[in-house]
Amino acid sequence: MxxxxxxxxxxxxxxxxxxxxxxxxxxxxxxxxxxxxxxxxxxxxxxxxxxxxxxxxxxxxxxxxxxxxxxxxxxxxxxxxxxxxxxxxxxxxxxxxxxxxxxxxxxxxxxxxxxxxxxxxAPDTVLGTGTQTARQAVDSGAIGVPVAATATMVTPGHERWHPNPDFYYLPGGGPLLDMGPYYLSALVTLLGPVVSVVGASSRPKSERVIGSGSRAGETIPVSTDTHVTGVLTHRSGALSTLLMSFDVAATRSSPIEVHGTEGSLVVPDPNTFDGDVLVREIGEPDWRRLEVSAGYRDAARGYGLAEMATETEPRASGRLAFHVLDIMESLLSSANSGRAVSVESTCQRPSPVPLTSIAE
CATH class of the missing domain: 3.40.50.720 (NAD(P)-binding Rossmann-like Domain)
Structure with missing residues (x-):
């Protein structure tokens, strides 16, 4: 190096x-x-x-x-x-x-x-063993041809724990721009770039009450939509359904699931670097855990930066981040217009990470 x-x-x-x-x-x-x-x-x-x-x-x-x-x-x-x-x-x-x-x-x-x-x-969480093991399973044909995916992130709101949550509820905030990059970067890594979106959004509350810190009890205004959902059409033909919300108490849905012609995958939380990948093929009675097969071991925030010391173009690249931002803006545009919106940008699907240490 x-x-x-x-x-x-x-x-x-x-x-x-x-x-x-x-x-x-x-x-x-x-x-x-x-x-x-x-x-x-x-x-x-x-x-x-x-x-x-x-x-x-x-x-x-x-x-x-x-x-x-x-x-x-x-x-x-x-x-x-x-x-x-x-x-x-x-x-x-x-x-x-x-x-x-x-x-x-x-x-x-x-x-x-x-x-x-x-x-x-960022996010470089997609470089860890969780998303990369799932990606290796997709690429190997373990679930056949990918047909669809779901990505779900719900919480009742960051004001419950964050002492200064104002920016989450201003334009440029909200659940999509805050948490969407993790989920969308994973979906692009797993299924490739997105060509069009259909979105819908809502803002059930006009105010939020801070729940912790020196400002506890203070009311702040909400000036951005806090519940966003949409369908993404990937260039591959797969369809992903996205749900990002600051208005929902809880869910039993997996953070990400990928469904193919021969089986389905449960993908770990894309806000983390590792976690169990589960697969269930058609005819199998239950889910089974896949052995870790790809990704940086013991990865943490900063591995995308560390790749800049070894790679011509880091996998957590500006072009991937630009495409993800374009997807998010397109979803909000679709939600406002009520029409499908083409995503003008594209990017290369990042190359897979073999099972390794960043130091190897």
């Missing part, structure tokens, strides 16, 4: 802890610098990591020792930070979504291509 990939983090909020834990144990990447609008948060990160410098955002993106900017800012700032890094000649790996809008995301990819730098984007 040569020398480790030198990384600078912009944004040292809660999600950064997950990435830092991964960076600390991978030899292929090296944390060089950190930046945050709240300098004290960056100083806390650097204080336990000798040699890591605390910089302003502008200083970090211009720093010659930083090869890749890890963009962990809030979604509204994703494009702005990415474009600054790209203008400075840096590759970028960001948290999901790639940008707040397809228009902003398109500019990020255009500028990266023009500058000759790479763009990667």
């Amino acid at each position: 040569g020398k480790p990939l030198s990384v600078g983090i912009v944004g040292c909020g809660a999600i950064s802890g997950h990435y830092l834990a991964t960076l600390d144990r991978l030899s292929g990447v090296r944390l060089a610098a950190v930046a945050d609008l709240d300098r004290s948060r960056a100083e806390t990160v650097a204080s336990s990591r000798p040699g890591v410098r605390v910089l302003a955002v502008s200083e970090l993106v211009d720093d010659t020792d930083v090869e890749v900017v890890l963009n962990l800012t809030v979604p509204a700032a994703h494009a702005e930070v990415a474009l600054k890094a790209i203008a400075a000649g840096k590759s970028v790996y960001g948290e999901k979504p790639l940008a707040a809008t397809v228009a902003d995301a398109r500019k990020v990819l255009y500028e990266a291509d023009a500058a000759g730098v790479r763009v990667g984007c």
